Amino acid sequence: MRIGIDAMGGDRAPVEEVQGVLAARAVLAPDDKIILVGRESAIRPQLAGVSGWQDFIEIRRAEQVIGMDETPVEALRAKPDSSIAVLTKMHRDGEIDAGVSAGNTGAYVAAAQMHLRRLRGVHRPGIAVSTSTFHGPVTICDVGANISCRPQHLHQYGVMASVYHRMICGVDRPRVGLLSVGEEDTKGNELVKRTRDLLRDDPNVNFIGNIEGRDLVRGVCDVVVCDGFVGNVTLKLIEGLGQSMLTAMVDDLRFSLPEHLIAVKQAASRIAARYDFNEYGGAPLLGVGGICIICHGATNSVGFKNALRVAKDVVNRRVNETITDILSQQ
């Protein structure tokens, strides 16, 4: 298997990317190859002194970089030699089986739609983020690929995220909840009300009905379906609030239990790790004709290693083929 990784994407690129690839060697098969895409002058120094990297790493030059704040489509047009553009074109040409990027999410999503097209039967791709909670993993789809959703889009997010959650998180018949403002059938905006019937009538979806914001972290369901606007706000709030609560707890106990500060900080780290995006390492863009794994800009080497593992799993377990099988019957 060949997996490409955008070496210029993350906040500390290419340092964490290269470290992640080196750490991933343990989970690779003998004939697996990782292709680092980006500025050779930036990548090579990170490999200096690493013996045997050539056995499983290749470098593909891409001299341009798309910044986090650039407008996706314009940036892709202006920078055909950017790491994201080159990575996606390699994917299109069959040079790699999967791609990983922590760069500009909008640009990677746009490039994937441009070069890889959609899987047969898919209306709109959606990003599915799996996050740990105290009740097990929860997969939220979509978290930002599609902020103007129609009911058919949300319905397919339920189908695709169920397949992903079952095959990658190992949960049989994952329970699917539709994010709304109340549990009752009558609660919700037009989009939610029209989506509910589609999800309820689909035998491929184990639909449990509406859920509320608080249910996201209560183990009520395994898959959360929402439009990309709500999903993005939600995901970033979880990140911000989680950090803020733990910081507050450490700061408070700094005064009341100063002699135990280390133990308190360790506890906070353990809890943070359970909500850490690096744990799952990357979120697939479900519905495109390829395996595109999107990483948080702050992903560290552990996160990139896990993202490469997720990419391998999605390929090996034939997630895309399963999605196509189900959607082509509908």
Place this chain on the structure above:
Amino acid sequence: MRIGIDAMGGDRAPVEEVQGVLAARAVLAPDDKIILVGRESAIRPQLAGVSGWQDFIEIRRAEQVIGMDETPVEALRAKPDSSIAVLTKMHRDGEIDAGVSAGNTGAYVAAAQMHLRRLRGVHRPGIAVSTSTFHGPVTICDVGANISCRPQHLHQYGVMASVYHRMICGVDRPRVGLLSVGEEDTKGNELVKRTRDLLRDDPNVNFIGNIEGRDLVRGVCDVVVCDGFVGNVTLKLIEGLGQSMLTAMVDDLRFSLPEHLIAVKQAASRIAARYDFNEYGGAPLLGVGGICIICHGATNSVGFKNALRVAKDVVNRRVNETITDILSQQ
């Protein structure tokens, strides 16, 4: 001043309501009266043995109760003698200056729109919830009154919530952020993009631009504008996740610092109190022709006491008159 309170609304009604009213006596002026609206047979036993309650409390009979799961408009039609309906009709008839309810939010919002109409110039009322964060109070509007928003609605939420935050939280020229999926001007759905111009061009709004989910708890702004669907999901997620993080921290330290469990629990309580909805005690439905304070179903006596204080403040500081002045110039 006369303030009515739905005695049958909260999860433990009328116990917490009556206790809250009794506790509020300290903040009342000599000629203030609180009117408890609900089943006399349920309310009277709560006042048994309380000396002098007749000096500042009246009871208004309303024999029906609207349940939390009832459909608002239908329930109001079927139960004209419900505490929410009676409370709102007293408000309409000028018998009270403000109302407070922890009952079915949708029913109270519908009753208010039906009987109190809107303030001149207001398109849609919105619920403004103020919550503490580690960087001071933040007011989010709307959190569920209006889940199908237009740009003009969001614009007015920015205006009305600014007035409220300034007059009640005491922050001069509160910074207003528009909740979106990225800070850049190009980020957001159609609703957000069209709202941004309206907020930016309004001299009555100190608009700082788009904010993201994580910024809600980072002290980036004082007022957050969003549609009622996103606001409701957000508010409930803050509630659920906050509790879940603190519980996790206590559970973890239960093992690593068992001898300090009490200190740890105390720290968690202090932090929870900062995010506690009882702290602000109630959220005004801004834009209706009256002062309607909406409380969480789980509000305790402290929360009801604070809600009565908020109601008094909104009346005394002439929040509605200020909103009307500003909006009638537009």
